[in-house]
Amino acid sequence: xxxxxxxxxxxxxxxxxxxxxxxxxxxxxxxxxxxxxxxxxxxxxxxxxxxxxxxxxxxxxxxxxxxxxxxxxxxxxxxxxxxxxxxxxxxxxxxxxxxxxxxxxxxxxxxxxxxxxxxxxxxxxxxxxxxxxxxxxxxxxxxxxxxxxxxxxxxxxxxxxxxxxxxxxxxxxxxxxxxxxxxxxxxxxxxxxxxxxxxxxxxxxxxxxxxxxxxxxxxxxxxxxxxxxxxxxxxxxxxxxxxxxxxxxxxxxxxxxxxxxxxxxxxxxxxxxxxxxxxxxxxxxxxxxxxxxxxxxxxxxxxxxxxxxxxxxxxxxxxxxxxxxxxxxxxxxxxxxxxxxxxxxxxxxxxxxxxxxxxxxxx
Numbered sequence: 001x002x003x004x005x006x007x008x009x010x011x012x013x014x015x016x017x018x019x020x021x022x023x024x025x026x027x028x029x030x031x032x033x034x035x036x037x038x039x040x041x042x043x044x045x046x047x048x049x050x051x052x053x054x055x056x057x058x059x060x061x062x063x064x065x066x067x068x069x070x071x072x073x074x075x076x077x078x079x080x081x082x083x084x085x086x087x088x089x090x091x092x093x094x095x096x097x098x099x100x101x102x103x104x105x106x107x108x109x110x111x112x113x114x115x116x117x118x119x120x121x122x123x124x125x126x127x128x129x130x131x132x133x134x135x136x137x138x139x140x141x142x143x144x145x146x147x148x149x150x151x152x153x154x155x156x157x158x159x160x161x162x163x164x165x166x167x168x169x170x171x172x173x174x175x176x177x178x179x180x181x182x183x184x185x186x187x188x189x190x191x192x193x194x195x196x197x198x199x200x201x202x203x204x205x206x207x208x209x210x211x212x213x214x215x216x217x218x219x220x221x222x223x224x225x226x227x228x229x230x231x232x233x234x235x236x237x238x239x240x241x242x243x244x245x246x247x248x249x250x251x252x253x254x255x256x257x258x259x260x261x262x263x264x265x266x267x268x269x270x271x272x273x274x275x276x277x278x279x280x281x282x283x284x285x286x287x288x289x290x291x292x293x294x295x296x297x298x299x300x301x302x303x304x305x306x307x308x309x310x311x312x313x314x315x316x317x318x319x320x321x322x323x324x325x326x327x328x329x330x331x332x333x334x335x336x337x338x339x340x341x342x343x344x345x346x347x348x349x350x351x352x353x354x355x356x357x358x359x360x361x362x363x
Contacts, residue, residue, distance in 0.1 A: 012050045020062050024114060026051045028105050032265065040174055045101040052102050064109055067119050072102065076123070092126040099125050135263035137273040139320045142167060148255040159251060161217035162235055166252070168210035168265055168321060170274035170291050173267040177243050179234040186211055189312055195295065203308050204291050205315035254286045268291065274319070281318040287311055
């Protein structure tokens with residue numbers, strides 16, 4: 001099974017049969033866009049539904065009406081026995097990620113009355129293990145990674161600013177790609193994440209050190225990269241364009257490998273490392289939750305808003321890039337006025353397990 005994105009695009013390209021499976025998948029993707037689903041969500045479902053369509057086409061299954069629960073179970077088994085190019089099987093989380101769009105598609109088909117019943121309604125998805133990522137960098141190791149770019153060169157200066165931004169804020173890969181020039185508030189030491197996961201905006205702290213590297217990049221390098229007037233994307237490639245997910249992953253992974261720490265990862269490694277080190281330095285878990293943009297943990301929504309002033313204070317005290325004291329106790333005072341919904345606090349394991357799920361999703 002080749003890469004999902006390329007297989008999916010090929011399977012859904014210009015379907016000849018207007019009543020065929022591919023045509024209905026395209027209708028579903030259009031419906032998602034009309035109903036304002038996030039672009040990454042639509043792209044994800046397009047890739048994995050395209051793989052499903054290709055699998056069905058190979059077996060002479062061309063119409064949604066031909067799909068039954070046993071056929072879907074056969075597809076599920078094919079994911080289980082599939083081996084990647086390196087011989088490794090798909091993880092159960094990866095199998096789960098490929099089946100969720102299929103189940104959502106057939107639920108939509110039944111709801112739209114394209115099918116009399118939903119053949120995926122009783123399809124059991126793989127049970128997911130709540131395992132923590134194998135690799136989290138120590139303070140020393142993350143500084144080794146940050147020191148890898150050659151900042152005497154323009155691209156090295158840009159790359160250092162990117163790494164520092166990831167480490168300081170813990171933002172997602174897609175969120176860094178979408179950063180604009182006017183999303184940074186240097187006076188307050190904050191950055192606005194616009195249309196993050198779930199199409200939600202949030203304001204989070206960013207450290208002084210990261211801001212200094214961004215300023216150097218913005219002053220010395222970015223003007224040479226800009227091609228189109230009016231382009232407000234903060235981080236640009238050598239071609240003057242916004243980064244693609246794969247390009248950004250390759251860039252960060254290269255520096256992680258070059259640091260030779262024996263640990264592997266990319267953008268999400270820095271996100272997970274930031275959260276872990278701040279927790280170890282005594283940050284209240286609810287503030288880490290707000291930094292990461294986790295609206296919900298488990299079944300309970302903890303806070304609907306957190307004071308950015310208090311969040312900035314916690315960040316300044318506990319982020320390893322600028323720790324004011326050797327160690328901060330875990331009883332950092334919580335500004336109760338920031339919480340408008342009182343609920344059981346999440347645990348550190350909750351935070352880290354959700355980060356692990358994000359890492360698998362990003363891969």
